[in-house]
Amino acid sequence: xxxxxxxxxxxxxxxxDEDWLPIIxxxxxxxxxxxxxxxxxxxxxxxxxxxLAAMGYTRDGVRIKSGSVTFDGIDLIAASAATKRDLLGKxxxxxxxxxxxxxxxxxxxxxxxxxxxxxHGISGxxxxxxxxxxxxxxxxxxxxxxxxxRYPHQVSGGQLQRAMTAMAxxxxxxxxxxxxxxxxxxxxxxxxxxxAIRDIVEQFDTAAIYITHxxxxxxxxxxxxxxxxxxxxxxxxxxxxxxxxxQQDYTKSLWAVRSFDRPAKPxxxxxATPVISVQNITAAYGRMPVLFDVSFDIHxxxxxxxVGESGSGKSTAARVITGLLPQxxxxxxxxxxxxxxxxxxxDRNQLRQAQMIYQMAxxxxxxxKTIGEIVGRPVEFYMGLKGRKKRERTRQLLNQIELEPDQFxxxxxxxxxxxxxxxxxxxxxxxxxxxxxxxDEVTSALDQLVAEGILRLLARLQDELxxxxxxITHxxxxxxxxxxxxxxxxxxxxxxxxPKKEMFTPPHHPYTDLLLSSVPEMDPDWLTELLAERGRxxxxxxxxxxx
Amino acid sequence: MSLWVWILLALAAIALGGWLFRYAGQRxxxxxxxxxxxxxxxAFGYVFAxxxxxxxxxxxxxxxxxxxxxxxxxLLGFAAAAWVFRTLGRTVGTDRTRKFFRSMPLTASFGLxxxxxxxxxxxxxxxxxxxxxxEVFQQVNALPGGDPAAGGNPDHLLGTDQIGxxxxxxxxxxxxxxxxxxxxxxxxxxxxxxxFGFLAATLGGWLDQVLSRTVDVLMAIPSLIFALLLMTIAxxxxxxxxxxxxxxxxxxxxxxxxxxxxxxxRAVGANIVVMDxxxxxxxxxxxxxxxxxxEILPNAYAPLLAEFGLRFCFVFLTIASLSFLGVxxxxxxxxxxxMVRDLAQFINFAAFSPLAAALPLMAAGAIALLTVAVxxxxxxxxxxxxxxxx
Numbered sequence: 052x053x054x055x056x057x058x059x060x061x062x063x064x065x066x067x068d069e070d071w072l073p074i075i076x077x078x079x080x081x082x083x084x085x086x087x088x089x090x091x092x093x094x095x096x097x098x099x100x101x102x103l104a105a106m107g108y109t110r111d112g113v114r115i116k117s118g119s120v121t122f123d124g125i126d127l128i129a130a131s132a133a134t135k136r137d138l139l140g141k142x143x144x145x146x147x148x149x150x151x152x153x154x155x156x157x158x159x160x161x162x163x164x165x166x167x168x169x170x171h172g173i174s175g176x177x178x179x180x181x182x183x184x185x186x187x188x189x190x191x192x193x194x195x196x197x198x199x200x201r202y203p204h205q206v207s208g209g210q211l212q213r214a215m216t217a218m219a220x221x222x223x224x225x226x227x228x229x230x231x232x233x234x235x236x237x238x239x240x241x242x243x244x245x246x247a248i249r250d251i252v253e254q255f256d257t258a259a260i261y262i263t264h265x266x267x268x269x270x271x272x273x274x275x276x277x278x279x280x281x282x283x284x285x286x287x288x289x290x291x292x293x294x295x296x297x298q299q300d301y302t303k304s305l306w307a308v309r310s311f312d313r314p315a316k317p318x319x320x321x322x323a324t325p326v327i328s329v330q331n332i333t334a335a336y337g338r339m340p341v342l343f344d345v346s347f348d349i350h351x352x353x354x355x356x357x358v359g360e361s362g363s364g365k366s367t368a369a370r371v372i373t374g375l376l377p378q379x380x381x382x383x384x385x386x387x388x389x390x391x392x393x394x395x396x397x398d399r400n401q402l403r404q405a406q407m408i409y410q411m412a413x414x415x416x417x418x419x420k421t422i423g424e425i426v427g428r429p430v431e432f433y434m435g436l437k438g439r440k441k442r443e444r445t446r447q448l449l450n451q452i453e454l455e456p457d458q459f460x461x462x463x464x465x466x467x468x469x470x471x472x473x474x475x476x477x478x479x480x481x482x483x484x485x486x487x488x489x490x491d492e493v494t495s496a497l498d499q500l501v502a503e504g505i506l507r508l509l510a511r512l513q514d515e516l517x518x519x520x521x522x523i524t525h526x527x528x529x530x531x532x533x534x535x536x537x538x539x540x541x542x543x544x545x546x547x548x549x550p551k552k553e554m555f556t557p558p559h560h561p562y563t564d565l566l567l568s569s570v571p572e573m574d575p576d577w578l579t580e581l582l583a584e585r586g587r588x589x590x591x592x593x594x595x596x597x598x
Numbered sequence: 599m600s601l602w603v604w605i606l607l608a609l610a611a612i613a614l615g616g617w618l619f620r621y622a623g624q625r626x627x628x629x630x631x632x633x634x635x636x637x638x639x640x641a642f643g644y645v646f647a648x649x650x651x652x653x654x655x656x657x658x659x660x661x662x663x664x665x666x667x668x669x670x671x672x673l674l675g676f677a678a679a680a681w682v683f684r685t686l687g688r689t690v691g692t693d694r695t696r697k698f699f700r701s702m703p704l705t706a707s708f709g710l711x712x713x714x715x716x717x718x719x720x721x722x723x724x725x726x727x728x729x730x731x732x733e734v735f736q737q738v739n740a741l742p743g744g745d746p747a748a749g750g751n752p753d754h755l756l757g758t759d760q761i762g763x764x765x766x767x768x769x770x771x772x773x774x775x776x777x778x779x780x781x782x783x784x785x786x787x788x789x790x791x792x793x794f795g796f797l798a799a800t801l802g803g804w805l806d807q808v809l810s811r812t813v814d815v816l817m818a819i820p821s822l823i824f825a826l827l828l829m830t831i832a833x834x835x836x837x838x839x840x841x842x843x844x845x846x847x848x849x850x851x852x853x854x855x856x857x858x859x860x861x862x863x864r865a866v867g868a869n870i871v872v873m874d875x876x877x878x879x880x881x882x883x884x885x886x887x888x889x890x891x892x893e894i895l896p897n898a899y900a901p902l903l904a905e906f907g908l909r910f911c912f913v914f915l916t917i918a919s920l921s922f923l924g925v926x927x928x929x930x931x932x933x934x935x936x937m938v939r940d941l942a943q944f945i946n947f948a949a950f951s952p953l954a955a956a957l958p959l960m961a962a963g964a965i966a967l968l969t970v971a972v973x974x975x976x977x978x979x980x981x982x983x984x985x986x987x988x
Contacts, residue, residue: 069700132635373881394881402883415874419896432882479878 053124055225055258056082056105061118063100063109063282074100074113076282084225085256089273089290091263091305093498094469096279098262102228105260106143107135123225140167144219148231150211154203161199164218173222186217189254190247209240213247220251227252229261233268237360237525238569245271245571246582264498266305267571270294271578278302290575304500306573313510315535315551319350324387326351326487326519327372327405332381334371341367342378342543347536349487352513354520356534356551358527358566364543365523369489372521373405385487403433406480410492412472416464422449422475423460429482448478452508470501477508481516489521494529506533527570531555539563612649616642664952680708702978709974716968720773728764731771731932735762741953742960748953757957759940765957768932769964775927776934777968779848780914786852787913788906791859796890796898798860799867810864813857821854822919829925840928847926851916855909862905866898900979907976911969918965937961 063075075097082088082105090098103109107120107127120127122143125134144167147153155163164186165179174182180199187195190213203211212232219227229248233241249272252259261272269276269290276293278285278301285299297303319325325348334342342364349355357365370376372383374394383390385404391397409415416425427445430436436444446456452474464472473493480488490509494502510533512518524530530537530551537554539547539562547560559567568585571577620641623633657663658670684707687699699707719726729735740758741749742765750757756766798806816824832846870876871894879893920926921935929936941958948955 129631131631375877375881394883397883399883402881405881407878407881409874409878411874415878417873417875417893417897419899429882432884483882 054081055084055086055123056080056260057119057121058101058105059119059121061101061104061120062116063097063104064114064116065100066112066114071114071116074282075104077118078279078282078284080105080277082226082258082260085258086275087252087259087261087273089261089263089269089276090279091266091269091276092279092285093264093500095281097282098264098279099230101279102230102260102262103145105226105228106139106145108139137171140224141171141173141222142224143226144222144224144228146212146215146219146227146229146232149235150215150232151203151208151235153215154211156203159200159202160206160214160218164199164214164221167218167221171222179221183217183221186220186251187214189251190214190217191243192217207240209236209243212236212244216244216248216251220255220257223255223257225258227257227259229259229263231263234263234265238527238571239360239565241268242569242571242578242581245578248272249578265571266499267573267577270573270575271571278305294573294575312532316353318550319353323350325349325384326386327521328384328387329368329372330382330384332368332371332378332383334367334376334378336367336376340543342371344381345540345543345545346381347538347545347548349519349521351486351519352517353535354513354522354533355536355538356522356524356530357538357540358524358530359540360525360566362542363540365540366491367543368540369407369491369521369523372489373407399433403483404485405487405489406483406485407489407491408473408476408480408493411496412469412476413464415476416472416479418464421461421463422454422467425464425475426478426482429479433483444482448482451481451512452478454478468501469497470504473497473501473505474508477505477512481512485518487519487521489523491523492525493522495524495526502529503532509533527567539566608649612645613642615645615649619645665948676708676712677704680704680711683707683711701982705974706978709971709978712967712971713975716773716777716971719770720777723770723774727767727770729767731763731768732930733763733767735764738762739957741951742956743953749951750953756960759937759957763932765937765960768937769934769960771932772934772937772961772964775931776914776917776921776965779844779927780910780917783848783851783855783913783917784906784910786848787855787909788859788902790852791856791861792863792902793890794856795860795863796867796894797886799864799871800886800889800894806864809860813860816854816857817861822916825850825854825916825920826923826925829920833925840931843928847917847920851913851920855913855916859905859909863898863902866901867894870894870897900982904976904980907972907979911972915965915969934961934965938965 058078058080060077060079061075062073062077064071065074066072078101080088080101090102092098100109100113104115104120105122107122107130109115115128118128122138125138127135127138130138154160161180161183164183165176168174168179168182169176173179183199184195187198192198192210192213198206198210198214206214216227216232232248233244236244245268251257259272261269263269273290275287276290277287278293278299280301285301286293286297288298293302294306297306327349329348330346332342332345333340345364345368347355347357357368359365367376371378374390374392374397377392383392385401390401394402423442423445426448427441430441430444430448434444442460445460449456449459454471454474459467459471459475464475467475476493493509494505497505506529509520513520520533522529522533534551536550537548538545539554539560541562547554547563554563555567557564568581616638620633620636620638623636623641624630627633654670657666681704684699684702684704687702687707688696690696691699702710735754735758737751737754737758738760740751740754742755742757743750744752744755746752754764754766756764756769758764759768794809798809828850829843829847832850833843836843836846876889876893879889884893917926918933918935918938921933922939924939926935927933938958938961941961944954944957945959946955
């Protein structure tokens with residue numbers, strides 16, 4: 052049987068000012084009917100570009116230089132616009148990373164769902180609507196009869212992603228391209244979407260290209276895996292072969308990332324004064340209460356990981372500690388002394404002691420300032436160093452975060468990679484010479500290899516400078532790697548609290564258990580076994596709802 | 599009635615032409631993707647543009663179309679000048695300036711060239727102008743061209759006005775007065791609107807409410823009428839000194855226009871204030887001045903600069919309008935708006951003597967040219983700052 056998709060020796064390049072820079076360098080890709088191919092690689096590896104090329108499509112400012120793309124015997128590069136119009140949406144569909152950004156907020160889900168079948172003349176409005184409801188049911192959306200008549204903002208992120216998959220299925224395409232469909236979701240929601248996608252792809256025998264940077268996810272979904280690195284193919288193999296016996300060094304290094312693990316430090320003395328002590332905090336945004344009676348201590352030289360889904364109040368807890376959101380009840384103590392609730396009432400020394408590192412390094416660094424200015428400002432502001440002394444200290448800080456000062460001090464943030472920007476964010480926090488640093492999802496926007504580098508750096512700095520970290524994250528692998536103590540939050544309350552070892556050994560609080568079991572593992576049978584064990588109704592949002 | 603029939607027939611012919619054009623293109627190029635995937639609307643556009651160009655050429659050779667010929671000459675002349683200017687910029691200078699010119703479209707280099715010429719004229723007006731702006735000569739209402747047989751005067755190349763002042767000199771001095779005052783006014787408007795806007799965005803709360811609602815009230819009054827009203831009041835205060843009235847005018851127009859700048863800088867500022875780096879600076883304990891000038895302002899340059907160009911045009915037109923209405927820049931200072939008003943009645947002779955009609959049109963043209971030039975440059979800057987490609 053011939054292949055459904057055949058890409059031969061494709062070269063793709065993208066425009067940068069006046070030059071064309073290569074994005075994909077001569078990759079071959081074949082996909083049989085009903086097969087699922089996983090494309091993995093770091094950001095910038097060209098995964099999405101290759102995925103889109105399989106549809107014969109390129110983004111603006113990108114062109115296919117040479118090579119061929121054949122879909123079911125049709126040459127997509129030479130095909131006319133009319134031919135492609137007939138294929139896209141009908142026989143080839145695309146599921147984007149952010150369903151929230153891809154649905155039109157002004158129309159109901161079902162109206163957007165039936166657009167493709169009606170437009171392509173496959174069925175009338177009524178049949179298409181009926182079919183839509185049927186697909187919603189198969190994807191296990193709650194209230195399938197009714198959910199399509201809502202607007203995108205009225206359903207949750209995971210449901211929206213499933214509705215998007217249903218929409219891609221509306222014409223029963225032969226090929227679906229999934230572009231990181233679960234990257235923006237929480238672990239508990241992700242599992243639901245993964246199960247739904249896998250089921251529906253199997254039921255209709257649809258071929259799929261699944262693009263992701265998460266190895267454990269791709270292990271559940273794909274029959275075959277292709278690893279990309281900077282536009283080149285590293286290797287391709289069956290999922291099981293790839294996981295058990297990777298051939299190339301790069302693939303092995305990707306596999307090894309998850310092995311970073313730091314032994315927990317011994318428990319602090321019972322009478323030690325914690326650096327930061329959060330006592331019975333209650334806080335609200337306007338009249339909407341978000342934190343209820345939250346308490347935990349952070350001791351010197353230790354890392355407390357705060358875990359929970361989005362909306363659980365973990366970032367709000369950080370805002371209360373920094374004073375951006377004054378609490379309505381409770382006290383925050385710094386080394387035994389209560390801190391004023393509003394950051395504007397804190398003195399310079401109190402502000403200096405608690406620094407923050409942000410999730411999105413892009414918005415955390417002023418794009419119009421050089422790295423030297425960004426890191427130098429707290430040096431000047433808190434330490435009063437000027438001129439040559441300030442420059443020396445800045446260089447010292449850049450050395451500390453493993454960036455070569457001569458090379459980086461005069462660059463703008465836009466000239467840095469994501470991991471380097473995050474390092475600058477760390478340097479800015481260090482420049483204040485604090486005792487306590489809040490890390491708000493610092494690695495969640497980074498590729499796994501880069502994220503591991505950041506975690507190792509943070510661990511090293513903690514050992515050298517006796518820093519205390521409050522580490523906010525939803526990724527339990529990160530928690531395993533770096534935390535000494537864990538605080539699990541749900542709906543603004545602390546549901547479980549204790550040393551790392553205790554948290555990762557049963558018995559757990561049911562919610563902690565759900566979080567832990569929802570983290571994908573590298574074993575290709577993990578999802579199947581989990582579904583068999585827990586049952587379909589006890590995963591994801593449904594399970595959270597039952598608590 | 600028959601005119602409508604002709605228009606419909608012409609459109610039908612173009613519609614047919616569009617179809618034929620696409621069909622012929624597909625045949626001749628053996629179905630190249632460009633013609634194959636060409637939407638019908640695009641083909642129609644090509645043929646329509648072709649017809650318009652042909653019509654223009656036909657009109658150019660008609661006897662009566664004097665103004666059209668002038669416009670074509672002007673357009674081609676400026677395009678050529680802009681091209682030369684850009685080519686010069688691309689070959690002379692350092693790497694950075696060359697790169698700057700390389701990315702520049704022809705429209706922007708045209709705008710830049712015109713702005714430069716105006717700036718030189720305004721700054722060196724006393725050296726360039728052949729006569730003083732207040733000098734009165736014997737011959738009144740001399741026509742442009744300098745040909746005595748056609749009612750001109752070789753001493754006054756662009757003619758003289760109704761009391762015998764040299765129009766070329768007054769146009770050059772007008773650049774100084776009108777453009778200089780407009781520039782000062784725009785700067786003042788930006789200082790006022792920008793600082794209050796950023797203040798409102800950073801502090802928020804009741805200060806934001808008070809400032810925003812005040813601005814809403816000011817914006818609710820039609821700006822030209824409001825300016826006219828205030829200028830009438832000011833002319834009663836100003837006494838005999840003409841510089842006082844000019845000063846009042848600058849303040850009045852600046853305040854009225856600063857409301858628009860306030861809106862923009864508040865909106866831009868509000869988008870920047872929510873960024874994490876502002877939060878980081880606040881948590882560091884930075885003061886308001888540092889926040890506004892060192893963290894927010896550098897990130898707001900692009901939209902503010904673009905707005906500066908647009909605002910400058912509006913201010914400049916307002917001043918010309920006020921002068922035209924008689925409450926702006928006072929005689930004997932030369933000003934383009936006043937010049938248009940003084941010579942306006944000559945426009946009635948357009949059908950008989952194009953040269954006579956050109957008298958008020960020169961000042962009007964000077965205004966139009968600068969407005970177009972500034973807008974071209976602003977468009978280009980906006981496109982650059984928004985990062986749009988192609």
